[in-house]
Amino acid sequence: MARPSDAKARFIDTAVILFRERGYHGVGLAEIIAQAKAPKGSFYFHFPGGKEELAECAIRYAGGYLPYMLQKSLRDAPDFRTGIEALVGHLARAFEASNWTKGCPIASILLDTAPYSERLSQAIRSVTDEWITAFGEATRRFDLGEDPRALAMRILVSLEGAWIMARIFKSREPFHEAVDMIVAGHAISGAPPQPASAG
């Protein structure tokens, strides 16, 4: 064999890109296979479940990126607000760099398929739950004075909404409004972390 499962990764990468741009039904397998530069026959070897299995892999793969970015943004931030601004700012710049075509990799599939594909709905719920859990851990060192789960939900609501509105207006403004809403939500939350228990 050429390389162990090199083609499979290319399939998933390509699927993430194209699904973000035009949704699940907006992209055909032919285009994915062509852009992945993989042979047509390889596809059903790596994904016996067909297009739906590919989409699930794409959801889980892409869904792992946001917790990573979250942890990276909050890890070195002096306070909560700065961390959130770094996170949202990064996502907004990436979105703009794609000419407002590549938004949330989850939402574009969600609106096309849920709840008609229980498999994909389940995968989306799964990665979203993971993000909320990751948020709770990443913000433990801040004293946010609020239920971290509710705060995580607010951030997701703001982010998803910003991705949509920014796509409509081709503007970063919705992301700025999102940040303002997040940090205003739990008031004067810019409180620095407790240095006492820092290890």
Added chain:
Amino acid sequence: MARPSDAKARFIDTAVILFRERGYHGVGLAEIIAQAKAPKGSFYFHFPGGKEELAECAIRYAGGYLPYMLQKSLRDAPDFRTGIEALVGHLARAFEASNWTKGCPIASILLDTAPYSERLSQAIRSVTDEWITAFGEATRRFDLGEDPRALAMRILVSLEGAWIMARIFKSREPFHEAVDMIVAGHAISGAPPQPASAG
């Protein structure tokens, strides 16, 4: 003729319903025509521009509903917060009643097509602008102490995000978080309207 353009309205109504559920590419014309109980040949008489023209009509038709609901909710509200709660509460209940399938009629088309269809992108931007304008007029009687356009953008960001997160979790909670973020954003904005200039 049977009735003047009765079939055309059914086409649009059906399109709004199905596009909300599964997006632009997730629904075929055959299904729309069948569910509209209209003959196949009528379609291209009423929509020479094909599926894309139908989608534009659906966007503009459905897009007119939110300004209507906005005005209705804020008209009799004693204060801004109450009005927003009524608006969001109504949308959330309707969403739940559809078993979390019929969310924003705009977003599902947007994520499938923009920016690959300039026609649909333009239509979406148009109805969104109309909503922002309507918001400014509907809230003039409140002294919100904030740029109405920025506040309108916050509401749209919150609403769109809530529609997505509620679809994931099949829960009204995202809408509650959205309301909290909106009203917390401009602080103690529950101030009653000036009764002086009321006509």
Added chain:
DNA sequence: GTAGTTCTATGGCGATCACCATAGAACTAC
């Protein structure tokens, strides 16, 4: 080197896609 597994490569399946040509029915205007 032979067997077995992994992956590539090609071709084509039935079904559905959006779209359109054509003919006739239903109604208005004169």
Added chain:
DNA sequence: GTAGTTCTATGGTGATCGCCATAGAACTAC
């Protein structure tokens, strides 16, 4: 009642959809 317009009704187009059968190449294990 005839002409003209509006709308219905049927049938079918080429293209693309997701899916799969089959064969062979590339590599590992013994």
